[in-house]
Amino acid sequence: MAVPGTLIHPFSEPSKPETDFINIVGAQGSVLTDDTGKQYIDGMASLWYCQVGHGRAEIIDAVTEQMKTLVTYNTFDPFTNDRAREAAALIASKSPMPDGRVFLGCSGSEAVDSALKIARIVQQRRGNGAKQIIVRRTHGYHGTNFGGTSAQGIEPNREGWGDLVPHFIEVPNDNIEEAAKVFAEHGDNIAAVISEPVQGAGGVWPPEDGYLQGLRRLCTQHDALLIFDEVICGFGRTGSWFASQTFGVKPDLITFAKGVTSGYLPLSGVIISEEIGAELSEPGFLLRTGYTYSGHPASCAAAIANINLIESEGLVERANHVGKKTVEGFDALMADGIIKSYRGVGAIWAVDIGHDSTEAKQKMRELGVVIRGVGTSIVWCPPLIVTDGQVAMFIEALEKSLN
Ligand SMILES: Cc1ncc(COP(=O)(O)O)c(C=O)c1O
Numbered sequence: 001m002a003v004p005g006t007l008i009h010p011f012s013e014p015s016k017p018e019t020d021f022i023n024i025v026g027a028q029g030s031v032l033t034d035d036t037g038k039q040y041i042d043g044m045a046s047l048w049y050c051q052v053g054h055g056r057a058e059i060i061d062a063v064t065e066q067m068k069t070l071v072t073y074n075t076f077d078p079f080t081n082d083r084a085r086e087a088a089a090l091i092a093s094k095s096p097m098p099d100g101r102v103f104l105g106c107s108g109s110e111a112v113d114s115a116l117k118i119a120r121i122v123q124q125r126r127g128n129g130a131k132q133i134i135v136r137r138t139h140g141y142h143g144t145n146f147g148g149t150s151a152q153g154i155e156p157n158r159e160g161w162g163d164l165v166p167h168f169i170e171v172p173n174d175n176i177e178e179a180a181k182v183f184a185e186h187g188d189n190i191a192a193v194i195s196e197p198v199q200g201a202g203g204v205w206p207p208e209d210g211y212l213q214g215l216r217r218l219c220t221q222h223d224a225l226l227i228f229d230e231v232i233c234g235f236g237r238t239g240s241w242f243a244s245q246t247f248g249v250k251p252d253l254i255t256f257a258k259g260v261t262s263g264y265l266p267l268s269g270v271i272i273s274e275e276i277g278a279e280l281s282e283p284g285f286l287l288r289t290g291y292t293y294s295g296h297p298a299s300c301a302a303a304i305a306n307i308n309l310i311e312s313e314g315l316v317e318r319a320n321h322v323g324k325k326t327v328e329g330f331d332a333l334m335a336d337g338i339i340k341s342y343r344g345v346g347a348i349w350a351v352d353i354g355h356d357s358t359e360a361k362q363k364m365r366e367l368g369v370v371i372r373g374v375g376t377s378i379v380w381c382p383p384l385i386v387t388d389g390q391v392a393m394f395i396e397a398l399e400k401s402l403n
Pocket of ligand 1: 106107108109110112141142143144148196200201229230231232257
């Protein structure tokens with residue numbers, strides 16, 4: 001019997017033998033290659049992050065150049081570096097908070113935990129000591145550190161770890177009246193609401209019309225902060241630089257990761273509104289949080305090159321084109337009665353196949369397309385450079401796997 005290897009994989013059964021995993025040995029553009037030579041369309045942009053596609057020399061070269069002069073140095077007081085400063089300014093300039101501040105980390109989970117801590121400390125400093133509750137939404141995914149685990153609206157991910165962070169309240173993801181009831185009852189104690197504008201890992205759930213606006217209104221009325229977790233949505237995925245812009249709602253804090261570097265090196269962070277930034281900038285206040293690799297110069301060089309590529313290749317707009325082609329394919333499958341419904345925006349979509357998606361996911365992989373299965377849905381979130389032909393191959397594989 002095959003035994004597990006030394007490596008423990010995330011979100012896996014540790015008993016699964018290493019030989020049962022698919023060994024990816026190369027990737028170019030939107031195409032992956034495994035160690036048998038089999039090729040796949042990367043229909044998930046790895047894990048919702050590879051906006052510009054794989055193997056881009058522009059990013060590799062920028063990182064290499066940076067590493068020739070300064071590979072790494074920390075940005076704890078009193079140190080800084082040019083790339084960290086430039087990346088922060090560039091990221092803010094694309095966001096709905098161009099005059100805001102940017103705090104950096106490595107993973108989405110670090111960004112989420114930082115945002116939760118910043119929301120809490122802002123309330124403490126305002127003298128709102130009782131405001132500790134964070135409102136989360138069903139289906140929300142916010143990473144796997146203790147803060148993000150507590151903020152998750154995916155119940156199995158919260159179970160079995162013992163006590164989580166206290167003071168989280170869950171609201172249904174699609175009903176603003178329910179959120180209003182929670183605010184009516186607990187408004188004086190609510191520090192913040194955390195929400196993905198389009199929920200990703202929970203199954204791709206775009207917001208109901210007016211929902212995000214409703215959250216904004218409730219937060220403003222009750223002096224709570226609105227945190228948009230744009231770890232998946234950011235950097236073009238929804239057809240704007242940030243989903244806050246797609247849906248026309250300005251939060252107080254935005255978390256980002258993934259698409260900021262297209263995953264070439266780890267980088268994440270929190271964009272902090274001008275107003276909150278001003279509060280934190282009060283002389284004498286010391287922000288006692290941060291990470292060894294906050295502002296890592298090589299990661300920041302990757303971010304700058306990646307953002308410049310997204311800009312120069314028009315990939316933000318291209319997300320809408322990918323969406324259009326995807327929807328054309330889905331509509332054809334709907335007309336033939338092969339799928340029941342679909343949902344999404346820009347270049348992030350889910351299709352409901354009406355039954356458990358495990359088998360279809362495996363079949364699609366055999367046919368050379370990597371997608372994700374969430375319950376009865378199949379998720380498609382490709383690199384923004386995916387070609388029309390590759391979208392058509394995805395639709396064909398979907399059709400074949402369901403027939
Ligand atoms: C919305 C959202 N927030 C946070 C995270 C956590 O990011 P990471 O896995 O980099 O810690 C994810 C990861 O998928 C995510 O989708």
